[in-house]
Amino acid sequence: MTRSRSPSPSGHHRLPVHEVVLLLGSDRHRGLGTREAADRLGRFGPNTLPSAARTGPLRRALRQFHHPLIYVLLVAGVITVALGQHVDSLVIFGVVVINALVGFVQESRAEAALEGLRSMVRTDARVIRDGHERTVPSADLVPGDLVLLEAGDKVPADLRLTRTVELRVNESALTGESSPVAKDEVVLREDVPVADRGNMAYSGTLVTTGGGAGIVVATGTQTELGAIHRLVGAAEDLQTPLTAKLARFSRILTVGILALAAVTFGVGLLRDQDAVETFVAAIALAVAAIPEGLPAAVTITLAIGVSRMARRRAVIRRLPAVETLGGTTVICSDKTGTLTENRMTVRTLWTPGGVYEVSGAGSAPEGTVRDTAGAPVPVEADRALRWSLLAGAACTDATLAEHDGRWETTGDPTEGAMLVAAAKAGLEPRRVAESLPRVATIPFSSERRYMATRHRDTAGELSGHVVLAKGALERVLELCDAQLDRDGTVRPLDTAAVRRAADDRAGRGMRVLATAARWESGPGDTEVRDTDAAGEAALGTEIPPGSLVLTGFQAMLDPPRAAAIDAVAACHTADITVKMITGDHAATATAIADRIGLVDGHPHTDRAVLTGADLDAVPAEEFPDAVQRAGVFARVSPEQKLRLVEAMQTRGHVVAMTGDGVNDAPALRQADIGIAMGETGTEVAKDAADMVLTDDDFATIEAAVEEGRGVFDNLTKFITWTLPTNVGQALVILSAIAVGATLPILPTQILWINMTTAVALGLMLAFEPKEAGIMTRPPRDPGRSLLTRALVVRTLLVGALLVAGSWWLFRWELTQGGASLPEARTAALNVFVVVSAFYLVSCRSLVRPAWRIGPLSNRWILAGVTVQALAQLALTYLPALNAVFDTAPLGVDVWLRILVIAVLTSLAVAAHKRVSAVPRR
Numbered sequence: 001m002t003r004s005r006s007p008s009p010s011g012h013h014r015l016p017v018h019e020v021v022l023l024l025g026s027d028r029h030r031g032l033g034t035r036e037a038a039d040r041l042g043r044f045g046p047n048t049l050p051s052a053a054r055t056g057p058l059r060r061a062l063r064q065f066h067h068p069l070i071y072v073l074l075v076a077g078v079i080t081v082a083l084g085q086h087v088d089s090l091v092i093f094g095v096v097v098i099n100a101l102v103g104f105v106q107e108s109r110a111e112a113a114l115e116g117l118r119s120m121v122r123t124d125a126r127v128i129r130d131g132h133e134r135t136v137p138s139a140d141l142v143p144g145d146l147v148l149l150e151a152g153d154k155v156p157a158d159l160r161l162t163r164t165v166e167l168r169v170n171e172s173a174l175t176g177e178s179s180p181v182a183k184d185e186v187v188l189r190e191d192v193p194v195a196d197r198g199n200m201a202y203s204g205t206l207v208t209t210g211g212g213a214g215i216v217v218a219t220g221t222q223t224e225l226g227a228i229h230r231l232v233g234a235a236e237d238l239q240t241p242l243t244a245k246l247a248r249f250s251r252i253l254t255v256g257i258l259a260l261a262a263v264t265f266g267v268g269l270l271r272d273q274d275a276v277e278t279f280v281a282a283i284a285l286a287v288a289a290i291p292e293g294l295p296a297a298v299t300i301t302l303a304i305g306v307s308r309m310a311r312r313r314a315v316i317r318r319l320p321a322v323e324t325l326g327g328t329t330v331i332c333s334d335k336t337g338t339l340t341e342n343r344m345t346v347r348t349l350w351t352p353g354g355v356y357e358v359s360g361a362g363s364a365p366e367g368t369v370r371d372t373a374g375a376p377v378p379v380e381a382d383r384a385l386r387w388s389l390l391a392g393a394a395c396t397d398a399t400l401a402e403h404d405g406r407w408e409t410t411g412d413p414t415e416g417a418m419l420v421a422a423a424k425a426g427l428e429p430r431r432v433a434e435s436l437p438r439v440a441t442i443p444f445s446s447e448r449r450y451m452a453t454r455h456r457d458t459a460g461e462l463s464g465h466v467v468l469a470k471g472a473l474e475r476v477l478e479l480c481d482a483q484l485d486r487d488g489t490v491r492p493l494d495t496a497a498v499r500r501a502a503d504d505r506a507g508r509g510m511r512v513l514a515t516a517a518r519w520e521s522g523p524g525d526t527e528v529r530d531t532d533a534a535g536e537a538a539l540g541t542e543i544p545p546g547s548l549v550l551t552g553f554q555a556m557l558d559p560p561r562a563a564a565i566d567a568v569a570a571c572h573t574a575d576i577t578v579k580m581i582t583g584d585h586a587a588t589a590t591a592i593a594d595r596i597g598l599v600d601g602h603p604h605t606d607r608a609v610l611t612g613a614d615l616d617a618v619p620a621e622e623f624p625d626a627v628q629r630a631g632v633f634a635r636v637s638p639e640q641k642l643r644l645v646e647a648m649q650t651r652g653h654v655v656a657m658t659g660d661g662v663n664d665a666p667a668l669r670q671a672d673i674g675i676a677m678g679e680t681g682t683e684v685a686k687d688a689a690d691m692v693l694t695d696d697d698f699a700t701i702e703a704a705v706e707e708g709r710g711v712f713d714n715l716t717k718f719i720t721w722t723l724p725t726n727v728g729q730a731l732v733i734l735s736a737i738a739v740g741a742t743l744p745i746l747p748t749q750i751l752w753i754n755m756t757t758a759v760a761l762g763l764m765l766a767f768e769p770k771e772a773g774i775m776t777r778p779p780r781d782p783g784r785s786l787l788t789r790a791l792v793v794r795t796l797l798v799g800a801l802l803v804a805g806s807w808w809l810f811r812w813e814l815t816q817g818g819a820s821l822p823e824a825r826t827a828a829l830n831v832f833v834v835v836s837a838f839y840l841v842s843c844r845s846l847v848r849p850a851w852r853i854g855p856l857s858n859r860w861i862l863a864g865v866t867v868q869a870l871a872q873l874a875l876t877y878l879p880a881l882n883a884v885f886d887t888a889p890l891g892v893d894v895w896l897r898i899l900v901i902a903v904l905t906s907l908a909v910a911a912h913k914r915v916s917a918v919p920r921r
Helices: 017-023 034-044 057-063 068-082 086-117 224-234 241-270 275-289 293-311 320-326 335-339 383-394 413-424 429-435 473-479 495-507 564-573 586-595 612-617 620-629 638-650 662-670 683-688 699-739 747-760 762-767 789-815 821-842 859-877 879-885 892-915
Strands: 124-129 132-137 146-150 158-170 206-218 314-316 330-333 345-351 354-358 369-371 399-403 406-410 438-442 450-456 465-472 480-484 490-492 511-520 548-557 577-581 609-611 632-634 655-659 673-677 691-693
Touching (some): 068 241, 068 275, 241 275, 241 699, 275 699, 275 747, 293 314, 293 699, 320 673, 330 335, 330 638, 335 577, 335 586, 383 413, 383 429, 383 465, 383 480, 383 511, 383 548, 399 413, 406 413, 413 511, 413 548, 450 473, 465 473, 473 480, 473 495, 473 511, 473 548, 495 511, 548 586, 564 577, 586 609, 586 632, 609 612, 638 662, 655 662, 662 673, 662 683, 673 683, 699 762, 699 789, 747 762, 747 821, 762 821, 762 859, 789 821, 789 892, 821 892, 859 879
Parallel strands (some): 330 577, 480 548, 577 632, 609 632, 673 691
Antiparallel strands (some): 124 132, 158 206, 314 691, 345 354, 345 548, 354 369, 399 406, 450 465, 480 490, 511 548
């Protein structure tokens, strides 16, 4: 069935309610009819977003074989089977299968861990249909439905509000705005951005206070949430730097190996050697040159990194992601909920008699009120301070309670912050409510911009009642003609001083709420009416201007996470730029950036703050430079976040993007690595991310960067170790065929070397601990190839030494030692293995000599060398293995000559380290 597109919600904010109702064919009082709603559901489809496609187990399994080196091994395995070389083929296929199993298991574990984070909950919505209220699944909503909202509801679709009662909505997941937004039905201009459309409520946002109703103007993919979902799908799924480098490295290696094998076969034919034997030798050369252990080493090294990150509360969805963080040059961090706690906290208490700082963060009433000198201040020391805190604790509809050891606030976050501040000063909310029971209320409204309550004094301090008020500074100042001094004296209001103090806090990104009071000696008349019999606050007349006494103001903000400052500083030390990208206001974003040292601590960014409007005004050719310089981006849309990430990638940066909201998802997908928050993150963000932080802690990203650098170091160490040994084996075969000499090592023996050393020796480098100073060096150059000049030189050096040592010993044993051909070949075989073991110890550090590395810091190396030694003794002295691999026992003098070759090779490598270390970046 062909479905109609839901009407676009983009223009409904500029239309009066009656026109919207008429346009959608609905009724603002009776809603849609049941039959009409069913018909529209069939036309427009369910109010859901398409679920992300999951990779099936079969596809994940087949993906493990998608590698150029694996292709060559598979072809070599098939050819060896056809030629009757069953032992060779068995070993080749065994390597391929083991690598595939490891990769498949690790990917499956990552998917299972992510599934455990998902909490897909089916929501319901309250609608008016046929004039009656009913509850329906949110998936059944259609354009034109009349939806009812109340505190705690998740907005089920995009709504044009028709009625509001002190309605406030938390839109942080969609827009990045940290504070709840007041809503009304007022018609707006067409060019008002989504974040400022006060007459709209958007799908996926949360009602914090009040209530209202709205007409559904868009459902499913046509909502603002759906638009972001489409951006996520359109964002390019980039290769990680590691996979890109490995793919290029593997292609070069594959072409080189095949060319070398072809040359070997051609040389043999030119020398009139047997074609079949020459072809087998060419295959042996290809198998010898291929680092069979490389795919398995990459998978296992990354899997170890994944395991370490899981213990540090991070779930890696794709194996290369943890390494990608190690190469990150820029971290684009969302503010709300990522660098901050997404929880308003009172930081400053200003009264006419003093200024006080409040310590502690979060909802727990753990902290103190201190003066500017840092000394604790009892509330009794400043009467204005006490009444300002009482206004925040009593003139409120929020609650503070402890549940299962955790303190939580309900209601408006700013009211919750004032409750917590009072509790920190010893004014416990429950006791405040008992001593000052509320008898009347004037509720907050967007037009009134203040809330007032009347209380009866039961503690004996007053003989009558007190009126408490709190609200926007300018509005409360209009209601006051006096201020309360420190000792309780009422003095004329110094408006200029109050505004200067408030402007200072507002300039630091704080939200300021003023408090005021009026004390009544008796029950007398008041502009605040008594509550009715049902206990509900009755709406009364406004409080007359100039009838209250100002007690002060409370300045609050969404504070940085405790570990964010240290984490950002560590990133700067590692020469990683951290940029804030948020939908919040510029002043708020700048204040948080200053508190965590986001800009001043890094030399590559200036203090420029660009808003979404600024970005739109930047010419396209200047956009990357502007993005490079700025450290904070405020009031940006999802499309602009995506564009920012793309701009930094065009400058060659490896970009990590953190976020938790729906608005972050497109940029998370576009970034080289997307990092979502597991606790507060939306499902859309988690699905778009490569890594999910289960503790929502920005500091975990620093740990991931460190872990990623260690992973890349270990991969580089493995490549540095395996290439020379493989090249050496290939050159031995090539040189033998070139001069028409007997092969010093047989193909079966080469397979033994590759299989045993890759598993027992090379893979042990995956467990190598991170080297000291790993977080004090700059990120590696994203454009640097894995085949660096130093690595090529090291490969040729060690490969040449292996060829020279094995050839020399092979010829010595035949001509001087009187050895048989199997004995000479066994000696040459053991040269490769023993030199590989010695060289392995050298590769534990890319810059330091082997004797400066703690021998017990990686016990896996000792275990691997021990296993390899036992395997070589078995290969050399067990008759059964002698028969299969054509080996023979060796004397002690032969082993001494082998050790001399290994020691000389190690000294040559150490000398090369001193003059040209293999770069770690």
